Amino acid sequence: MKNLLLQYKPFLLFLGKFLLSYLVLTLLYQSYLSRFDAAKNEVDSFTQLVANQTQLILSWVDSHSYVAPNANEPSIKVIYHDKYVIRIIEGCNALSVIILFVAFLIAFTGKLKNTLLFIFFGSLFIHLLNIARIALLAIALYHFPNSEHILHGVVFPLVIYGIVFLLWVLWVNNYSYHATRFAKK
Template structure:
């Protein structure tokens, strides 16, 4: 009987935190499912279609196109030995675009959070679409600026790649989350 009373006392103390436990459980479940689906996607053999995978290929192509619009002589080339795409400017390799450069993992993290807070599905799905597109655009902007920094300001390449741009893309994701949980009532 003492254990029953003790367990009820513990449960009653935890009751105010049930929404937090529910959120963490839903978030973790969605994150695991989306990550597994993405793993299955990246495990496919894309060599005959868009190597290394269609999203990374598309991001690489758009990066090249934007650099060309900025006046750079940019080209891309698939890497046969590694699942990546080399980006060249003026015939010199600038960097390799790998699967981790396509911002899909950040998008999965974003989606898991927003879906764990879902109430009205239409608004949730629209915000998910907006958020993923915003993350994609910021990531594309990141790759273009990284190429410019690597070519024109190589002393800042390491800092830009490892510190500044991850802070920007994750910072924007956190700002989107904050907007989502504090969204205006009429939005």
């Protein structure tokens, strides 16, 4: 048994750090969300920020685009070309994707400065990508309303998770201690 633990120690350390950091970050996020009352249709401030930034992007394309609170649920309506096309809910703000991204970087750690910089710029990149994703989804669904399942359920998640995966590969191969250890051999 001891030999197995020693043999799989790197994997077990990675798994332990990943699960612990993911759990802590998720609990912090849930604590943040608990400050908003879904029964009163309150939307958390980060989701509101995402909606406002999406509105800004859409306004560059169409002056008849805006966002509005949804009186029926905790979400924000996105109106594009004077038509209600999508709603932004808490799950659309990409914070859960960023938490996953950060937990992986913590688990596959590197030098502190590199780790913090990669977390900051990677999270910012994911956030900006998410804003673009929502804006493009609104435009696409305005023009192709029957394609919601494929666009929202397949194409856009594939893009955002694919890019997060590529960021992880970049991190592991260039900045993590794993990369420096194998570069020395």
